[in-house]
Amino acid sequence: MSDRIAYVISFLFHPILMPTYALLIFFNLRSYVNYALEPEHLWMILSLCFINTAAMPALFLFVLYRMNRISDLHLRNQYQRTLPFLVGCLFFFFNYYLFRSSGLPQIVISMALAGALVVFLSFLFNFWIKISIHAVGIASIAGVFMGVSQILNTNINMTIMSLLLITGLVGTARLKLKAHDPMQVYMGSLLGLIIGFGAIYLKLG
Numbered sequence: 001m002s003d004r005i006a007y008v009i010s011f012l013f014h015p016i017l018m019p020t021y022a023l024l025i026f027f028n029l030r031s032y033v034n035y036a037l038e039p040e041h042l043w044m045i046l047s048l049c050f051i052n053t054a055a056m057p058a059l060f061l062f063v064l065y066r067m068n069r070i071s072d073l074h075l076r077n078q079y080q081r082t083l084p085f086l087v088g089c090l091f092f093f094f095n096y097y098l099f100r101s102s103g104l105p106q107i108v109i110s111m112a113l114a115g116a117l118v119v120f121l122s123f124l125f126n127f128w129i130k131i132s133i134h135a136v137g138i139a140s141i142a143g144v145f146m147g148v149s150q151i152l153n154t155n156i157n158m159t160i161m162s163l164l165l166i167t168g169l170v171g172t173a174r175l176k177l178k179a180h181d182p183m184q185v186y187m188g189s190l191l192g193l194i195i196g197f198g199a200i201y202l203k204l205g
Helices: 003-012 015-027 032-036 039-066 078-101 106-125 133-152 157-176 182-201
Strands: none
Touching (some): 003 157, 015 039, 015 078, 015 133, 106 133, 106 182, 157 182
């Protein structure tokens, strides 16, 4: 894998895009949620998720960079991640609050909570180790759909296998760019899988 490909993979599967990707995949599964909500409502949910978990965190990250609170937008410095993680927690939990207070189906609420928990636990882990949040993000989606498969009793093995393959590609990309060591990638992947699966299977939220 070349550095250019590794950069493209890291960009396409940036952690802040994962909640939006998760909902997009889920809405295309044609589950009971698609029949419980009108198409325009699905797009509204998807748009709100993107604004709360991608657009706003990205904007604040840029502001922090312009204010010299962080040295680069890739957050290579472990100790400069604290404030961006806190901002991420704020927006991700706000997204969960909106979903929960809107009376959406439980599985959608659990997905929103999984995203918030992933950011919060990554924040806590950051005091100990520079965990790969790219690995956490994509692995959490794989875990979510493992849980979806169990809850809905549906065969989505191809979706799960594809997400696990992408998890491996993302981890390889982060290693290629020397952004993390193998332990940081493995821990991120394990954390993401556990939180993603647990939130859906236990119907948290």
